[in-house]
Amino acid sequence: MPRDALSLAETRALAALQGLAVGDALGMPAQTLPRSEIAARYGRITGFIAPFDGHPVSHGLSAAQITDDTEQTLLLARRLMSTPDAFDDAGWAQDLLDWEAGIRAKGLADLLGPSSKRAIEALLAGTPPEETGLRGTTNGAAMRIAPVGILEPAKPARIAARVARTCRVTHNTGEAIAGAAAVAMVVSCGLDGMGFDAALDPALAAAREGQTLGNPVGEPDMAGRIALSLTLAQTGDPEALLAQIGSSVASRESVPMAFGLLALGKGDLWASLLMAANIGDDTDTIGAIAGAMGGATGGSLPDTAISAVEEANALDLAPLASALVTLRDAA
Known part of the structure; x- marks a missing residue:
């Protein structure tokens, strides 16, 4: 479908999925590496590049290829569309296991994260889904939550509840749910035509709602961590963010870091x-x-960057974005 035939919500939904894939592909060759090694291996990354031979996670991938972040996002989108009025915990767990089996079959190493892996193994061993994710504080929920933001209207309590229900199998903690709820809320506000700055207060409200819905382990105040990151971004220095926020797989670091870097970019x-x-x-x-x-x-991206990622991964994101928006309109 031509872009000029899309509604605002469809345009923004498509841009969310495209932006996610582009950010994933740009970061792919550097994942797990400290800043010093990124600089030593690549200099400064200024576009899509292939990982070095023997990369601990990304070996076997080529420039502009995506990782588990985009693949699991699309997996979750399809699961949400298959049962829009409910969520099948066992079906979702099987989706993730089948995905991982496919990755292994390709000889790749970007597999399920630690929280997801432990939780799914517990679920299959008979642990109730309400209990399997009680230690999951990593960013697996936030990285794949964009479809919930596309699907759900921009209401903090409703977003938080849907996020909590969607990620309870793997990330049923206040830290993870709050972080993912903040991300989903920004996406949902965007579909209503809001810019990033205007979406921040609703996102913090969603984080506070989400904080109360999971097991109280890990970071007790994700909204405060995000607010701190946004304050640090006012210095214009990514080093200040890195020093006080961090960039690990923990939700308390990676989610606020994403907010801070968007604020640093000032719309770019x-x-x-x-x-x-x-x-x-x-x-x-x-x-x-x-x-x-x-x-x-x-936020806009070069058309050449979007095309490069879509072609390198055989992605056709517009139908998926439109289908999710249709469900949002019905809600």
């Missing part, structure tokens, strides 16, 4: 995603989260 989404690619550690996930929020709230 490409600049924000390049900062994510060079920030160190969980570069692909930080880029994916920032790309989803930035795309949804009107």
Whole structure:
């Protein structure tokens, strides 16, 4: 469908998925590496590049290819569309296991994260789904939550509840739910035509709602961590963010970092995603989260970058975005 035939919500939904994929692909060759090694291996990443031979996670991938962040986002979108009025915990767990089996069959190493893996194994061993994710504080929920933001109207309590229900199998903690709820809220606000700055207060409200819905382990105040990151971004220095926020797989670091880098970019989404690619550690996930929020709230990317990622991964995102918006309109 031509872009000029899409509604605003469809345009923003598509941009969210495209931004997520671009941020993921930019960060792919640097994921898990400290900043010093990124600089030693690549200099400064300024576009899509292949990982070095023997990369601990990304080996076997080519320039502009995506990782688990985008693939699990699309997996969740399809699961949500298959049962829009409910959520099948066992079906979702099987989706993730089948996905991982496919990755292994390709000889790739970007597999399920630690929280997801432990939780799914517990579920299959008979642990109730309400209990399997009670220790999951990593960013697996936030990295793939954009479809919930596309699907759900921009109401903090409703977003938080849907996020909690969607991620309870793997990330049923206040830290993870709050972080993912903040991300989903920004995406949802974007579909209503809001910019990033205007979406921040609703996002913090959603984080506070989400904080109360999961097991109280890990970070007790994700809204405060995000607010701190936004304050630090006012210095214009990514080093200040890195020093006080961090960029690990923990939700308390990667989610606020994504917010901070978007604020640093001041509307230049490409600049924000390049900062994510060079920030160190969980570069692909930080880029994916920032790309989803930035795309949804009107940030633009070079058409050549979008085309490169779509072609390298055989992605056709427009039908999926439109289908999710249709469900949003029905809700």
